[in-house]
Amino acid sequence: MDAIYQQGKLAKEAAAVLAPLSTSIKNEAIQKMAEQLELDSDKILSANKKDLEEGEKKGFSSTLLDRLRLSEERIKDMAEGMRQIVELPDPVGEEIESWTQPNGLDIQNVRVPIGVIGMIYEARPNVTVDASALSLKTGNAVLLRGSSSAFASNQAIVSSLHSALEKSGLPKEAVQLVQDTSREAASTMFTMNEYLDVLIPRGGANLIQTVVKQASVPVLETGVGNCHIYIDETAEEDMALSIAINAKTQRPSVCNAAETILVHDKWAEDHLSRLLHALQDKDVTIRGDANVRKYDSAVAEATEKDWDTEYLDLTVSMKIVDSAEEAIAHIKKHGTSHSEAIISETRENVESFFSNVDAAALYHNASTRFTDGFEFGFGAEIGISTQKLHARGPMGLKALTSTKYLIKGNGQIKG
Amino acid sequence: MDAIYQQGKLAKEAAAVLAPLSTSIKNEAIQKMAEQLELDSDKILSANKKDLEEGEKKGFSSTLLDRLRLSEERIKDMAEGMRQIVELPDPVGEEIESWTQPNGLDIQNVRVPIGVIGMIYEARPNVTVDASALSLKTGNAVLLRGSSSAFASNQAIVSSLHSALEKSGLPKEAVQLVQDTSREAASTMFTMNEYLDVLIPRGGANLIQTVVKQASVPVLETGVGNCHIYIDETAEEDMALSIAINAKTQRPSVCNAAETILVHDKWAEDHLSRLLHALQDKDVTIRGDANVRKYDSAVAEATEKDWDTEYLDLTVSMKIVDSAEEAIAHIKKHGTSHSEAIISETRENVESFFSNVDAAALYHNASTRFTDGFEFGFGAEIGISTQKLHARGPMGLKALTSTKYLIKGNGQIKG
Structure with missing residues (x-):
């Protein structure tokens, strides 16, 4: 499991580089990611073909195979989704509130990136693309743990995103795919509190409940709707x-x-x-x-x-x-x-x-x-939160931010 | 551990009664709590004396004994603290934002109570009072698990708060003290996801890290400041x-x-x-x-x-x-x-x-x-969050709320 810790460490370092980036630098990088994805279409489709063949051998249902399946059009759609994320306002740096205390301290509360986001998800290669673009837009690094049945597709996608990040002069560790697709590797992420600031499980109720029950890293729970x-x-x-x-x-x-x-x-x-x-x-x-x-x-x-x-x-x-x-x-x-x-x-x-x-x-x-980020006008969605803390309901870009207080004084000390 | 589950269930039921209460009803109840605390001063002090005698026998340090010690003046201060909470604006029901979608849906995001708050804390009887008043003000029920060394004091305080709740016609299960002060009882709370919406540990780094590592209930982490x-x-x-x-x-x-x-x-x-x-x-x-x-x-x-x-x-x-x-x-x-x-x-x-x-x-x-809720002008503080999700920095009343979306239409269906 040392490899995952190492990825976590690199993600943390990348997050520190991403956090202060201007909106335009982040947007240009996402633009480049979209272009690169289209340029690498053939490579991605041939990797996807491998996953599909494996899936058929293993007797996956047609629903599962359909989720896994990419096409030139689906890749275009994913790139288009990235371009839409470019158009959205950047929540990072936004002032939530500000006021002056009687002692003269100016207090300002602003949005900042969360840090490193751990995504654990099932065989949907589009989540790899969405999560990477949403994370970069909000100045976060992301550690992706996709399903083993989509590994070749995810690998090809992430390799394409890495080319784009390099062209943009950004650390490719901003987006990393966990190379070990065993259950143990996912479990390791549950307790990587030193490197991961949040875990977002996307998938069936079992996956989500396992993460909620076992993780010490804070979880953004998405889930069941009765x-x-x-x-x-x-x-x-x-x-x-x-x-x-x-x-x-x-x-x-x-x-x-x-x-x-x-x-x-x-x-x-x-x-x-x-x-x-x-x-x-x-x-x-x-x-x-x-x-x-x-x-x-x-x-x-x-x-x-x-x-x-x-x-x-x-x-x-x-x-x-x-x-x-x-x-x-x-x-x-x-x-x-x-x-x-x-x-x-x-x-x-x-x-x-x-x-x-x-x-x-x-x-x-x-x-x-x-109940959906697009229908609510958020322009993008990382999931629908069914928990009470941090974010509840459709989660857009703001849900991927934390806050910090900036306090300006002129020598104030506590009496 | 059945007794704690039963308390959790009653807390959940009480929370449903508290959630829709008007600010004035909640404020009157907190006023009554403050009065009752002063009326029951003698009983509380004699219970506290018992805890102190036990503590001395066990060789507690003078710092620990000082934290545990109540006096007529300290009880007055606690009651005064409650009266200050009455004066604060009630965040519940507050509109965070609202807008109309192109399809005519009116979307409003409002603050609501979190539900049931689990407090796990060390030998500070004032936390019993503060947490109860802050929880009631925000329409939440609270399950208190104080230290065994403050048990008699906490019991006397909670019994006094119960009298006040009954006089106000509110369920006394809004404030409950866990009767079992064993470590196992606290651990049981860690995984009571069905009944507890959040855990707030207050105390030393060890206590907090144990809760963070072992709890599946979401935690508001307060902690170390280097x-x-x-x-x-x-x-x-x-x-x-x-x-x-x-x-x-x-x-x-x-x-x-x-x-x-x-x-x-x-x-x-x-x-x-x-x-x-x-x-x-x-x-x-x-x-x-x-x-x-x-x-x-x-x-x-x-x-x-x-x-x-x-x-x-x-x-x-x-x-x-x-x-x-x-x-x-x-x-x-x-x-x-x-x-x-x-x-x-x-x-x-x-x-x-x-x-x-x-x-x-x-x-x-x-x-x-x-860095303190009072110094920031929040009027009260449930702790200082050192985590990235939900609340970061000094936590006042707002940190004890969640949100919900209220959507008004005239027959909209999804196309």
């Missing part, structure tokens, strides 16, 4: 249907998709049958409580376990409640504090929902699918 | 002397006191002898490098270890450097990113220091002793 749509008594029928269907079916495999629909019994009397049909038309499997099944006996019976399940596919659990309070209580018990929506025309219920439900994002009359 | 004063070539003599002496001697046992003084060789030629004498007059033991010892052969020789030592007493290490760059490099190598000061009249050197040294607080022409 999201709810609550259709209140006064919800407009068409709006409720359109939002429920969008939140469930537009892309069911992502964390901000809805998993449970809660319906007020008064609304259900007039409109539930139409909602059930609309969902079934979209091939959604419904698992309902006894009251839902009164409207359609063909609906499968939901068990207690359903309320805690993030299906991530075209399945939805559904329950009838007799009040907004019951809906809020259900969400408090079963939600994962990711994204929760109320569809309602009753102001007090919306206010109660906003004040009593604790989640990263709460919606009134809109789909939960908007 | 702080430097760099006296540049152009530093004004009187100012440099006054700041160096203040930073070293005004209260040497705290984390923002200076441990190393770096002196530019040109400044040293004219003024170092006077600085050495001034420090020696204040009973400071100086450990200098070979160049410092040329000015006073009685100065002890500093070893490599000195540069990394947080003495926390009237000892200082001292080194002569030939440039601001050398000073910055020394601080980068040996500093703990707490508080660092440059005394200089050369603008470029100050700018280079501010941009290249990475620490929670950087000072120009002022003492490092100002």
